[in-house]
Amino acid sequence: MTESKRDALIAAAREAAAGAYAPYSNFHVGAALLLADGSVVTGANVENASYGLALCAETVAVGKILSTVEQGTLEAVAVTGGAPGAPGEGPTVTPCGRCRQVLNEIAQLGGTNPVIWCDGADGVLELRLSELLPHAFGPANLG
Numbered sequence: 001m002t003e004s005k006r007d008a009l010i011a012a013a014r015e016a017a018a019g020a021y022a023p024y025s026n027f028h029v030g031a032a033l034l035l036a037d038g039s040v041v042t043g044a045n046v047e048n049a050s051y052g053l054a055l056c057a058e059t060v061a062v063g064k065i066l067s068t069v070e071q072g073t074l075e076a077v078a079v080t081g082g083a084p085g086a087p088g089e090g091p092t093v094t095p096c097g098r099c100r101q102v103l104n105e106i107a108q109l110g111g112t113n114p115v116i117w118c119d120g121a122d123g124v125l126e127l128r129l130s131e132l133l134p135h136a137f138g139p140a141n142l143g
């Protein structure tokens, strides 16, 4: 994956963060998912007055893909977050545990181990999903 592809995906995630509905945490997260056909699908976190029901940005993006595309082959993910209007300017954002599992679902469907770029003020942390979620349980385990 080229550096310019990485930078474009991070830029898409930062743009997506502007769409966050996060009046309770005031922490705006954006996720951008790159599929093998070159398309980019984004998501932002959507909170709820019942705080525990917040939808994470990654989950929103995966939901968009799996509810509109028959099956996306997930190649790469960029995640960013921070204060409103300042994504990527604070501590590095890594996907939460639930998001790792949700990302694993679409990754296993497409047979990929996507690269995950985690944006933050210290630079971009590059990981593979298998590093974030080793020995994952997924569709393959159900036979």
Ligand SMILES: O=c1ccn([C@H]2C[C@H](O)[C@@H](CO)O2)c(=O)[nH]1
Binding pocket: 022, 025, 027, 029, 044, 045, 046, 047, 054, 055, 056, 057, 058, 094, 095, 096, 099
């Ligand atoms: O991977 C993550 C971690 C957190 N959040 C959201 C949930 C909540 O709205 C806010 C603060 O936790 O950030 C995400 O969207 N993705």
